[in-house]
Amino acid sequence: MRVFRLLIFIIFALCANVAIAQDADTVLLCSATDSATIASDSLKPAIDSLHCNIHQPIAPMRTLGEVSAIDTLPTTCEELQIILFNDNTWRYVRTKPSPKDEQIFSENWNTTATHVYYGVTADNLPESIAIELVDSLSGHHYPYKGYMSSKYGPRGGRGHQGVDLPLKTGDAIYATFDGKVRYSAFSASGYGNLVIIRHNNGLETYYAHLSERMVEAGDWVVAGQQIGKGGSTGRSSGPHLHFETRYKGQSFDPERLFDFKTGELRRRDILLKRRHFSIYAKYEQNFTDEEEAAKQAAAEKAAAKSPSTAQYHTIKSGDTFGHLAAKYKTTSKRIQELNPKIDPKKIQIGQKIRVR
Numbered sequence: 001m002r003v004f005r006l007l008i009f010i011i012f013a014l015c016a017n018v019a020i021a022q023d024a025d026t027v028l029l030c031s032a033t034d035s036a037t038i039a040s041d042s043l044k045p046a047i048d049s050l051h052c053n054i055h056q057p058i059a060p061m062r063t064l065g066e067v068s069a070i071d072t073l074p075t076t077c078e079e080l081q082i083i084l085f086n087d088n089t090w091r092y093v094r095t096k097p098s099p100k101d102e103q104i105f106s107e108n109w110n111t112t113a114t115h116v117y118y119g120v121t122a123d124n125l126p127e128s129i130a131i132e133l134v135d136s137l138s139g140h141h142y143p144y145k146g147y148m149s150s151k152y153g154p155r156g157g158r159g160h161q162g163v164d165l166p167l168k169t170g171d172a173i174y175a176t177f178d179g180k181v182r183y184s185a186f187s188a189s190g191y192g193n194l195v196i197i198r199h200n201n202g203l204e205t206y207y208a209h210l211s212e213r214m215v216e217a218g219d220w221v222v223a224g225q226q227i228g229k230g231g232s233t234g235r236s237s238g239p240h241l242h243f244e245t246r247y248k249g250q251s252f253d254p255e256r257l258f259d260f261k262t263g264e265l266r267r268r269d270i271l272l273k274r275r276h277f278s279i280y281a282k283y284e285q286n287f288t289d290e291e292e293a294a295k296q297a298a299a300e301k302a303a304a305k306s307p308s309t310a311q312y313h314t315i316k317s318g319d320t321f322g323h324l325a326a327k328y329k330t331t332s333k334r335i336q337e338l339n340p341k342i343d344p345k346k347i348q349i350g351q352k353i354r355v356r
């Protein structure tokens, strides 16, 4: 019944062309254009303009916690679905990668091998790689939350290319970002039951020693979706998750992304340096360095995006940052950067907001 009411609410919200904020900062819905309604075929072109701008609108980072998806709703955008969760929240998900991402899922795509970037070494990667971990439509989630029994770094002859998180056999393991399962099989190389997900952001994550795999190669998954159960299969001395993060096959310390103790994603963007792909490059060794570099990169990115003349918008009834982002072809994040003292949840009618 609650779900039904929520559906009606969403449909009403879309048809009424209003912007709503739900659960504080979890999900923002922003109408695509001033005239669009989701139900009318005659307005399909207006809706289509929504998914062309899909990297632009709306806000949020979405963590699912223990929340699970209960249903999905189609939209008139073929690439977009609304996913409903059992806590009455919802968000948009991409059902297909945007054209820009398609290459990610075709290059070196092999569902039968664990490592597929043959010939790629850290030396032939760029000096630094900027990766947007989450964008306006994507969520993130910890793979498993807990203490680490073994960190990334030199260990024995080969080095430990991931982190180990002890668990109870059967504990839920979650997809960290949206993406497509590249590998789901028992790997004889020591990983045991292994799931590898290639993400829209270009990274791959490895989930090893699972007692059960709940996805198959080729499945699309969303951040926070349970992809398996923890276990001790393969070369393992007790139940734990061995979790790896890789870019073009090169591993880097997963702690650069997640604080596994709190489950938090450390940042929305990451600047991976070539030197990070060394087994000796531990996250905490250059913590301050990394924070500074990330700030610097964000500032440079913001400056590069900033046109020479500022542009302002006067807030009208129903406006949200997501709404403005769509209107001015920018992002909520960028508007927030331009207005650091303004709380997006407390904007008032008549207030002037810098949008460019």
Ligand SMILES: [Zn+2]
Residues within 6 Å of the ligand: 150, 160, 162, 163, 164, 241, 242, 243
């Ligand atoms: Zn391990």
